[in-house]
Amino acid sequence: MDKVKVLEKYLPSDAAPLIGRWIDYFKCEFKISRNRGSKFGDYRSPYGGKGHRISVNYDLNPYAFLVTTVHEFAHLHTWNEHKQKAKPHGTEWKANFKKMMQPFFEKDIFPADVKHAITSYLNNPAASSCSDLNLYRSLRKYDVPKESxxxxxxxxxxxxxxxxxxxxxxxxxxxxxxxxxxxxxxxxxxxxxxxxxxxxxxx
Missing domain, CATH: 2.30.30.30 (SH3 type barrels.)
Known part of the structure; x- marks a missing residue:
């Protein structure tokens, strides 16, 4: 099955083609994972004969899935540029996250509140990662409500x-x-x- 068609089940449909191109361009193994309570996504750098690997939890809403996916690709891009010399959520990663988020802002994919939360997160160097509570709360509004x-x-x-x-x-x-x-x-x-x-x- 075409990877873009698969991605459209999890991402806003306008975002799927670009993520599909990134998977090819970066030669990345991209896995849709089970729910992991402690994290939404994960990036592993090349090691032991394996290339770049990214996994994202299957049960995120489309906007959270996209933000998490871009977050992990920014880690990949930062590793390609700096290897282990850059901090996990340091200046280099933030610059790449901002740059890689830009096409999705231009396509107007995010609702206004999520876009605002991402922008303020990126302008706030004190927020060390996507555990930023303001951003997390904005994304959660688009979850399917869970009973109890x-x-x-x-x-x-x-x-x-x-x-x-x-x-x-x-x-x-x-x-x-x-x-x-x-x-x-x-x-x-x-x-x-x-x-x-x-x-x-x-x-």
Whole structure:
């Protein structure tokens, strides 16, 4: 099956031809992956006889899939230019991400709020990666709603919630950007991102 036709199932259709050309141009193995709770996408540089490899989670909405794909291709491009000398989300990567995002801005592929969030993210050197919360929240608005799933920031203080795998936590106060949460079984303290997806537990 034509790779562009496959990509159109996951990306905004106007974006698929360019991503298809990048896969060919960079001789990249591009894989649509299962959901990985800890990350949306992944880039692996050439190693052990294998070339560039990119994987992106299959269950992202089209805009999140595209932002993640460009994010990973910017890592590939930065590696080609600088090898290991550039920081993972340093100045060189940011410049490439901005440059590689430009064609999609010109095609007007993103909704205004997502475009604004990407622009402010790129203009903010303090945001070290796509864990930028403003951008993440903008992209999440376009997800298909999931029953019974909410984010840690929406969980009431002192309420119980569980994560995938069934471990149960109690939400405590916010410490800078993350929430302190206590695992009920072990009494150990963990810090959760405000946008981590969890399920409320009834007392």
């Amino acid at each position: 799933v909410l984010t840690v920031e929406k969980v009431p203080l002192k309420a119980l919630f569980k994560i995938k795998g069934g471990r149960v936590f109690r939400k405590e106060e916010q410490l800078r950007k993350r929430f302190k949460c206590v695992e009920i079984a072990t009494k150990r303290v963990y810090l959760f991102s405000p946008v981590a997806e969890v399920e409320l537990v009834e007392d």
